[in-house]
Amino acid sequence: MTTESANNASKIALITGASRGLGRNAAIALARRGVDVILTYHSNRSEADAAVAEIQALGRKAVALQLDAGNVASFGGFADEIRRVLHVQWNRERFDHLVNNAGSGYYASFEETTEAGFDDMCNVHFKGVYFLTQTLLPLIRDGGRIVNISSGLARFSLPGYAAYAAMKGAIEVLTRYLAKELGPRGIAVNAVAPGAIETDFGGGAVRDNPELNRFIASMTAMGRAGVPDDIGPMIASLLDDANRWVTGQRIEASGGTLL
Numbered sequence: 003m004t005t006e007s008a009n010n011a012s013k014i015a016l017i018t019g020a021s022r023g024l025g026r027n028a029a030i031a032l033a034r035r036g037v038d039v040i041l042t043y044h045s046n047r048s049e050a051d052a053a054v055a056e057i058q059a060l061g062r063k064a065v066a067l068q069l070d071a072g073n074v075a076s077f078g079g080f081a082d083e084i085r086r087v088l089h090v091q092w093n094r095e096r097f098d099h100l101v102n103n104a105g106s107g108y109y110a111s112f113e114e115t116t117e118a119g120f121d122d123m124c125n126v127h128f129k130g131v132y133f134l135t136q137t138l139l140p141l142i143r144d145g146g147r148i149v150n151i152s153s154g155l156a157r158f159s160l161p162g163y164a165a166y167a168a169m170k171g172a173i174e175v176l177t178r179y180l181a182k183e184l185g186p187r188g189i190a191v192n193a194v195a196p197g198a199i200e201t202d203f204g205g206g207a208v209r210d211n212p213e214l215n216r217f218i219a220s221m222t223a224m225g226r227a228g229v230p231d232d233i234g235p236m237i238a239s240l241l242d243d244a245n246r247w248v249t250g251q252r253i254e255a256s257g258g259t260l261l
Contacts, residue, residue, distance in 0.1 A: 013038065014038045014094070015101060017103055021053050024151070025041070027234030029053060037062065044069070067087070071131075072126040073125075073130075080137075106122075107203055107205075111162055124169060152177075158260040190245070194236065200229050224257035240253070
Protein backbone atom coordinates (compact mmCIF):
# COMPACT_ATOMS: atom_id res chain seq x y z
CA MET A 3 0.00 0.00 0.00
CA THR A 4 1.44 3.38 -0.91
CA THR A 5 1.71 6.24 1.56
CA GLU A 6 -0.94 8.14 -0.39
CA SER A 7 -3.47 5.28 -0.34
CA ALA A 8 -2.67 4.65 3.33
CA ASN A 9 -4.06 8.09 4.09
CA ASN A 10 -7.53 6.68 3.44
CA ALA A 11 -6.96 3.60 5.61
CA SER A 12 -7.49 3.25 9.33
CA LYS A 13 -5.37 5.59 11.41
CA ILE A 14 -2.58 4.11 13.54
CA ALA A 15 -1.47 5.66 16.84
CA LEU A 16 1.72 4.81 18.72
CA ILE A 17 1.35 5.39 22.47
CA THR A 18 4.27 4.91 24.84
CA GLY A 19 3.58 3.54 28.29
CA ALA A 20 0.11 2.38 27.32
CA SER A 21 -0.15 -0.92 29.18
CA ARG A 22 -1.76 0.85 32.15
CA GLY A 23 -3.00 4.17 33.49
CA LEU A 24 -3.64 7.16 31.27
CA GLY A 25 -1.83 5.63 28.32
CA ARG A 26 -4.05 2.58 28.34
CA ASN A 27 -7.16 4.72 28.76
CA ALA A 28 -6.14 6.81 25.75
CA ALA A 29 -5.48 3.67 23.70
CA ILE A 30 -8.96 2.34 24.46
CA ALA A 31 -10.53 5.73 23.69
CA LEU A 32 -8.76 5.78 20.33
CA ALA A 33 -9.88 2.24 19.54
CA ARG A 34 -13.47 3.29 20.20
CA ARG A 35 -12.93 6.02 17.61
CA GLY A 36 -11.77 3.47 15.04
CA VAL A 37 -8.01 3.96 15.45
CA ASP A 38 -5.53 1.07 15.52
CA VAL A 39 -2.86 1.14 18.22
CA ILE A 40 0.79 0.27 18.70
CA LEU A 41 1.43 0.45 22.42
CA THR A 42 4.63 0.15 24.39
CA TYR A 43 5.31 -1.27 27.82
CA HIS A 44 8.41 -1.22 29.99
CA SER A 45 8.34 -4.55 31.82
CA ASN A 46 4.82 -5.86 32.43
CA ARG A 47 4.03 -7.92 29.35
CA SER A 48 0.84 -9.39 30.82
CA GLU A 49 -0.75 -5.95 31.29
CA ALA A 50 0.27 -5.01 27.76
CA ASP A 51 -1.28 -8.20 26.38
CA ALA A 52 -4.49 -7.46 28.28
CA ALA A 53 -4.61 -3.97 26.76
CA VAL A 54 -4.10 -5.45 23.29
CA ALA A 55 -6.93 -7.93 23.88
CA GLU A 56 -9.26 -5.13 25.00
CA ILE A 57 -8.49 -3.10 21.88
CA GLN A 58 -8.98 -6.13 19.63
CA ALA A 59 -12.32 -6.80 21.32
CA LEU A 60 -13.36 -3.36 20.06
CA GLY A 61 -12.61 -4.49 16.51
CA ARG A 62 -9.29 -2.69 16.08
CA LYS A 63 -5.76 -3.95 15.47
CA ALA A 64 -3.22 -3.61 18.27
CA VAL A 65 0.39 -4.61 18.88
CA ALA A 66 2.45 -4.32 22.08
CA LEU A 67 6.20 -3.66 21.92
CA GLN A 68 8.73 -3.41 24.74
CA LEU A 69 10.45 -0.03 25.14
CA ASP A 70 12.63 1.57 27.76
CA ALA A 71 11.63 5.18 27.14
CA GLY A 72 14.74 6.45 28.91
CA ASN A 73 17.28 4.43 26.91
CA VAL A 74 18.12 6.54 23.87
CA ALA A 75 20.58 3.94 22.57
CA SER A 76 17.69 1.50 22.05
CA PHE A 77 15.57 3.81 19.90
CA GLY A 78 17.12 2.87 16.57
CA GLY A 79 16.29 -0.81 17.10
CA PHE A 80 12.82 0.15 18.29
CA ALA A 81 12.22 2.13 15.08
CA ASP A 82 13.29 -0.91 13.06
CA GLU A 83 10.73 -2.98 14.96
CA ILE A 84 8.06 -0.38 14.21
CA ARG A 85 8.89 -0.61 10.52
CA ARG A 86 8.56 -4.39 10.67
CA VAL A 87 5.23 -4.27 12.51
CA LEU A 88 3.82 -1.66 10.15
CA HIS A 89 4.72 -3.83 7.17
CA VAL A 90 3.48 -7.12 8.62
CA GLN A 91 0.30 -5.93 10.35
CA TRP A 92 -0.80 -3.00 8.17
CA ASN A 93 1.20 -3.19 4.92
CA ARG A 94 2.20 0.39 5.54
CA GLU A 95 5.38 2.41 5.90
CA ARG A 96 4.17 5.06 8.33
CA PHE A 97 1.85 5.58 11.27
CA ASP A 98 -0.32 8.61 11.96
CA HIS A 99 -0.06 9.70 15.58
CA LEU A 100 2.53 9.65 18.36
CA VAL A 101 1.56 10.06 22.01
CA ASN A 102 4.60 10.48 24.29
CA ASN A 103 3.03 9.25 27.51
CA ALA A 104 5.56 6.93 29.20
CA GLY A 105 6.83 8.09 32.55
CA SER A 106 7.08 7.64 36.28
CA GLY A 107 6.80 9.88 39.30
CA TYR A 108 9.51 11.22 41.58
CA TYR A 109 8.78 12.87 44.91
CA ALA A 110 11.57 14.66 46.77
CA SER A 111 12.15 18.17 48.05
CA PHE A 112 14.61 20.31 46.12
CA GLU A 113 17.19 19.83 48.87
CA GLU A 114 16.75 16.05 48.90
CA THR A 115 16.69 15.49 45.13
CA THR A 116 19.45 13.10 44.14
CA GLU A 117 21.43 13.28 40.92
CA ALA A 118 20.28 9.75 40.08
CA GLY A 119 16.64 10.72 40.59
CA PHE A 120 17.08 13.87 38.52
CA ASP A 121 18.79 11.95 35.71
CA ASP A 122 16.02 9.35 35.67
CA MET A 123 13.39 12.07 35.31
CA CYS A 124 15.38 13.74 32.54
CA ASN A 125 16.06 10.53 30.63
CA VAL A 126 12.43 9.41 30.57
CA HIS A 127 10.44 12.63 30.58
CA PHE A 128 12.59 14.94 28.48
CA LYS A 129 15.66 13.46 26.78
CA GLY A 130 13.78 10.29 25.89
CA VAL A 131 10.80 12.19 24.46
CA TYR A 132 13.13 14.46 22.49
CA PHE A 133 15.14 11.72 20.84
CA LEU A 134 12.37 9.13 20.47
CA THR A 135 10.32 11.70 18.56
CA GLN A 136 13.37 12.58 16.48
CA THR A 137 14.02 8.90 15.71
CA LEU A 138 10.40 8.17 14.77
CA LEU A 139 9.81 11.35 12.78
CA PRO A 140 10.50 9.72 9.38
CA LEU A 141 7.81 7.15 10.22
CA ILE A 142 5.08 9.69 11.07
CA ARG A 143 2.75 10.51 8.21
CA ASP A 144 2.50 14.09 6.98
CA GLY A 145 -0.69 15.54 8.44
CA GLY A 146 -0.37 13.41 11.56
CA ARG A 147 -0.41 14.39 15.21
CA ILE A 148 1.97 14.39 18.18
CA VAL A 149 0.75 14.74 21.76
CA ASN A 150 3.26 15.15 24.58
CA ILE A 151 2.05 14.51 28.11
CA SER A 152 2.95 17.30 30.51
CA SER A 153 1.50 17.96 33.97
CA GLY A 154 -0.51 20.55 35.82
CA LEU A 155 2.58 20.81 38.04
CA ALA A 156 4.28 22.76 35.26
CA ARG A 157 1.84 25.61 36.02
CA PHE A 158 1.17 25.36 39.77
CA SER A 159 3.86 24.47 42.28
CA LEU A 160 3.59 21.87 45.03
CA PRO A 161 6.62 21.10 47.20
CA GLY A 162 8.33 17.81 46.37
CA TYR A 163 7.88 17.83 42.59
CA ALA A 164 10.63 20.20 41.44
CA ALA A 165 12.55 17.68 39.32
CA TYR A 166 9.47 16.09 37.76
CA ALA A 167 7.77 19.41 37.03
CA ALA A 168 10.95 20.93 35.57
CA MET A 169 11.04 18.18 32.94
CA LYS A 170 7.39 18.79 32.11
CA GLY A 171 8.11 22.49 31.71
CA ALA A 172 10.83 21.57 29.23
CA ILE A 173 8.37 19.35 27.36
CA GLU A 174 5.98 22.27 26.97
CA VAL A 175 8.70 24.42 25.41
CA LEU A 176 9.72 21.52 23.16
CA THR A 177 6.11 21.14 22.08
CA ARG A 178 5.99 24.70 20.76
CA TYR A 179 9.23 24.24 18.86
CA LEU A 180 8.05 20.97 17.33
CA ALA A 181 4.80 22.62 16.28
CA LYS A 182 6.79 25.36 14.55
CA GLU A 183 9.27 23.06 12.82
CA LEU A 184 6.79 20.34 11.82
CA GLY A 185 4.07 22.72 10.67
CA PRO A 186 5.25 22.56 7.05
CA ARG A 187 4.50 18.82 7.13
CA GLY A 188 1.01 19.47 8.45
CA ILE A 189 1.85 17.75 11.76
CA ALA A 190 0.05 19.29 14.74
CA VAL A 191 1.88 19.07 18.06
CA ASN A 192 0.29 19.78 21.43
CA ALA A 193 0.93 19.16 25.11
CA VAL A 194 -1.74 17.78 27.44
CA ALA A 195 -1.25 18.64 31.11
CA PRO A 196 -3.35 16.42 33.41
CA GLY A 197 -4.00 17.33 37.00
CA ALA A 198 -4.01 14.77 39.80
CA ILE A 199 -5.60 11.55 38.50
CA GLU A 200 -6.73 8.40 40.30
CA THR A 201 -4.31 5.87 38.78
CA ASP A 202 -1.40 3.79 40.08
CA PHE A 203 0.98 6.62 39.10
CA GLY A 204 3.21 7.59 42.01
CA GLY A 205 2.23 4.46 43.88
CA GLY A 206 -1.48 5.18 43.51
CA ALA A 207 -1.43 7.94 46.13
CA VAL A 208 -4.24 10.04 44.63
CA ARG A 209 -6.42 6.96 44.19
CA ASP A 210 -5.67 5.22 47.49
CA ASN A 211 -5.04 8.01 50.01
CA PRO A 212 -8.44 9.45 51.06
CA GLU A 213 -6.87 12.47 52.79
CA LEU A 214 -4.84 13.39 49.70
CA ASN A 215 -7.86 12.80 47.47
CA ARG A 216 -9.98 15.17 49.57
CA PHE A 217 -7.20 17.78 49.55
CA ILE A 218 -7.05 17.69 45.75
CA ALA A 219 -10.83 17.92 45.50
CA SER A 220 -10.81 20.97 47.80
CA MET A 221 -8.56 22.95 45.46
CA THR A 222 -10.23 21.86 42.21
CA ALA A 223 -13.06 23.85 40.66
CA MET A 224 -14.93 20.69 39.67
CA GLY A 225 -14.77 19.47 43.27
CA ARG A 226 -13.03 16.11 42.83
CA ALA A 227 -9.81 14.46 41.75
CA GLY A 228 -9.57 13.33 38.15
CA VAL A 229 -10.12 9.82 36.81
CA PRO A 230 -8.59 8.24 33.69
CA ASP A 231 -11.77 8.73 31.66
CA ASP A 232 -11.29 12.49 32.11
CA ILE A 233 -8.03 12.33 30.17
CA GLY A 234 -7.95 9.45 27.66
CA PRO A 235 -10.90 10.60 25.53
CA MET A 236 -9.55 14.16 25.58
CA ILE A 237 -6.21 12.96 24.20
CA ALA A 238 -8.04 10.92 21.58
CA SER A 239 -10.03 14.00 20.53
CA LEU A 240 -6.82 15.94 19.88
CA LEU A 241 -5.82 13.33 17.31
CA ASP A 242 -9.08 13.72 15.42
CA ASP A 243 -9.21 15.63 12.13
CA ALA A 244 -11.66 18.01 13.76
CA ASN A 245 -8.72 19.41 15.77
CA ARG A 246 -6.39 19.83 12.80
CA TRP A 247 -6.00 23.59 13.43
CA VAL A 248 -4.91 23.25 17.07
CA THR A 249 -1.13 23.17 17.41
CA GLY A 250 1.61 24.44 19.71
CA GLN A 251 -0.79 24.54 22.66
CA ARG A 252 -0.58 23.53 26.28
CA ILE A 253 -4.00 22.13 27.17
CA GLU A 254 -4.54 21.55 30.87
CA ALA A 255 -7.05 18.90 31.91
CA SER A 256 -7.15 19.35 35.67
CA GLY A 257 -10.76 20.15 36.45
CA GLY A 258 -9.65 23.67 37.29
CA THR A 259 -6.98 22.98 39.89
CA LEU A 260 -5.67 26.05 41.74
CA LEU A 261 -7.35 28.58 39.45
